[in-house]
Amino acid sequence: MIFSQKDLNFSILDVMAFESGNVVCHNKKRSYCALSLRIKSDAQIIHKGKVTNLSDGAVTYFPAETDYIRKSKYDKLIAVHLNVQNYISYEIQSVKPENSDEIYSIFNDMLTVWTQKKTGYKYTACALLYKLFGKFCIEFSDDAAIPDSIRSALDFIHENYTDCKMRIQNIAKQAGMSEVYFRKIFKNSLNVTPKKYIDDLKIEYAKSLLNSGQVTVAEAAERAGFCDVKHFSTAFKKKTGIPPSRQQYKE
Numbered sequence: 001m002i003f004s005q006k007d008l009n010f011s012i013l014d015v016m017a018f019e020s021g022n023v024v025c026h027n028k029k030r031s032y033c034a035l036s037l038r039i040k041s042d043a044q045i046i047h048k049g050k051v052t053n054l055s056d057g058a059v060t061y062f063p064a065e066t067d068y069i070r071k072s073k074y075d076k077l078i079a080v081h082l083n084v085q086n087y088i089s090y091e092i093q094s095v096k097p098e099n100s101d102e103i104y105s106i107f108n109d110m111l112t113v114w115t116q117k118k119t120g121y122k123y124t125a126c127a128l129l130y131k132l133f134g135k136f137c138i139e140f141s142d143d144a145a146i147p148d149s150i151r152s153a154l155d156f157i158h159e160n161y162t163d164c165k166m167r168i169q170n171i172a173k174q175a176g177m178s179e180v181y182f183r184k185i186f187k188n189s190l191n192v193t194p195k196k197y198i199d200d201l202k203i204e205y206a207k208s209l210l211n212s213g214q215v216t217v218a219e220a221a222e223r224a225g226f227c228d229v230k231h232f233s234t235a236f237k238k239k240t241g242i243p244p245s246r247q248q249y250k251e
Contacts, residue, residue: 039104041077
């Protein structure tokens with residue numbers, strides 16, 4: 001589902017508002033994708049024999065090259081026409097986010113920015129679109145099913161993973177669990193051990209440092225939270241397939 005993706009690349013073609021009543025229309029294949037927020041609607045979307053009801057607050061993704069029929073007695077919406085460079089789907093997808101007021105605010109800000117067309121408006125609109133999908137990713141990704149106790153531990157990890165003195169027992173204590181139980185619940189929730197999760201964060205940060213060309217391997221290891229350079233080099237090569245000394249941006 002597009003709403004759960006964690007690394008999408010967009011370009012916006014247009015942002016506009018629509019309002020119509022008593023409509024039955026056939027939308028034929030369009031060369032672009034569309035993302036819409038229904039503000040007030042009783043629309044029905046018929047695609048491949050499947051009917052999707054779009055009530056107030058529904059956010060819907062329409063892939064490019066998609067035929068569908070739209071029926072409605074009233075339909076007020078904001079639509080973003082866009083290209084998605086790294087996601088392919090042939091299905092219309094619709095969700096109802098929990099924080100509808102915040103989602104509406106972002107859509108409305110995009111519409112205002114695009115309509116006013118002040119200097120840099122395309123960058124601003126695109127930033128708002130990424131903010132929107134950041135909200136979707138949090139709500140609809142697999143991470144949304146993580147227990148609150150583990151989620152609080154994750155917050156602690158992300159805030160402190162560069163501290164080489166941080167230990168699993170400290171994180172378990174933050175989560176109010178024994179270390180053994182914490183390791184079990186963490187692995188069941190994220191399908192990875194706490195140590196590997198933390199090491200992966202450290203390595204991703206170290207990659208950024210090494211890509212800059214401004215730090216040595218030893219400095220990258222220390223700043224990323226590895227207490228031992230040898231352990232860092234071993235973990236880095238195991239994760240990336242190359243030694244840290246060969247790390248560079250890839251085309």
